[in-house]
Amino acid sequence: MEVFMEHTHExxxxxxEICTTLPPLATAVVHPCDRTSLEGxxxxxxxxxxxxxxxxxxxxxxxxxSECGLDISRYPLIDAPHSHAAAQLAVDCVREARVxxxxxGGLHTDEVMAAVVRREGGLRTARRVSHCFIMxxxxxxxxxxxxxxxxxxxxxxxxxxxxxQNAIDLGHAxxxxxxxxxxxxxxxxxxxxxxxxxxxxALCKMVDRHQITGALVDGxxxxxxxxxxxxxxxxxxxxxxxxxxxxxxxxxxxAGNMLAKSLSFLAGADAAGIVLGARVPIILTSRAxxxxxRLASCAIASLVAAKRRxxxxxxx
Numbered sequence: 001m002e003v004f005m006e007h008t009h010e011x012x013x014x015x016x017e018i019c020t021t022l023p024p025l026a027t028a029v030v031h032p033c034d035r036t037s038l039e040g041x042x043x044x045x046x047x048x049x050x051x052x053x054x055x056x057x058x059x060x061x062x063x064x065x066s067e068c069g070l071d072i073s074r075y076p077l078i079d080a081p082h083s084h085a086a087a088q089l090a091v092d093c094v095r096e097a098r099v100x101x102x103x104x105g106g107l108h109t110d111e112v113m114a115a116v117v118r119r120e121g122g123l124r125t126a127r128r129v130s131h132c133f134i135m136x137x138x139x140x141x142x143x144x145x146x147x148x149x150x151x152x153x154x155x156x157x158x159x160x161x162x163x164x165q166n167a168i169d170l171g172h173a174x175x176x177x178x179x180x181x182x183x184x185x186x187x188x189x190x191x192x193x194x195x196x197x198x199x200x201x202a203l204c205k206m207v208d209r210h211q212i213t214g215a216l217v218d219g220x221x222x223x224x225x226x227x228x229x230x231x232x233x234x235x236x237x238x239x240x241x242x243x244x245x246x247x248x249x250x251x252x253x254x255a256g257n258m259l260a261k262s263l264s265f266l267a268g269a270d271a272a273g274i275v276l277g278a279r280v281p282i283i284l285t286s287r288a289x290x291x292x293x294r295l296a297s298c299a300i301a302s303l304v305a306a307k308r309r310x311x312x313x314x315x316x
Contacts, residue, residue: 149256183219
């Protein structure tokens with residue numbers, strides 16, 4: 001029998017409550033052609049988190065709304081014959097500054113991201129695109145940001161610079177008092193036979209040289225001494241991050257995916273997801289995500305967009 005700690009979603013709830021002070025985020029919902037994605041978008045709209053525009057086959061979306069008892073009459077619906085067309089139309093909508101976020105509906109991640117990263121007509125910036133899970137783990141005091149477990153398969157050191165900076169910027173958007181980044185490996189010492197330890201050390205030196213900014217960063221750290229103070233003390237690790245990390249940077253997608261899914265399926269954690277590094281935040285949900293995770297993902301995108309508006313206002 002599965003036994004999980006009682007999960008009250010208090011970390012996600014705090015994020016959602018902050019967003020009640022913000023205007024609904026204009027969001028292009030791509031191909032919401034299944035109950036889960038359409039219901040999530042409508043519920044997020046009813047809570048004032050997003051102002052959705054629906055992109056996809058009009059007849060199919062109306063059919064699903066009718067089957068689920070959802071009123072979508074107040075939301076713009078842009079007809080598209082199939083998922084690829086819906087993704088491109090949504091990206092065009094971003095480029096025309098009519099929406100401030102994308103939300104994945106009932107289509108494959110690859111279909112959305114292909115339109116986003118297209119060199120001509122996409123949403124690329126100078127940054128590499130990366131994904132962050134924001135994990136609400138029962139029994140753990142703070143939400144954990146994990147990156148990258150969904151997009152960059154085997155990131156290079158140069159890729160990891162952007163992955164780390166994207167995650168740091170997300171931490172600030174989520175209004176963390178202090179962003180503490182652990183660069184994870186299998187050990188906490190630099191070992192020439194383990195490339196991830198070398199890259200972790202290089203990333204930390206980049207922080208010293210202000211090539212990465214805005215956070216305390218340490219690594220290599222093993223998972224236990226990254227998030228557990230007692231483990232860090234046992235290993236005699238003298239670090240402001242060890243045992244207190246709220247951002248975990250994994251060596252590669254496989255490690256990140258296993259870590260995130262272990263937390264979800266063994267510890268009862270929820271996983272909100274967002275893609276950063278493009279012109280706008282991209283709400284990347286899974287068909288297996290709970291409604292609470294979908295709402296949290298919308299809230300996170302809203303906070304990222306609000307931070308971006310604030311920065312543009314300052315620089316403008």
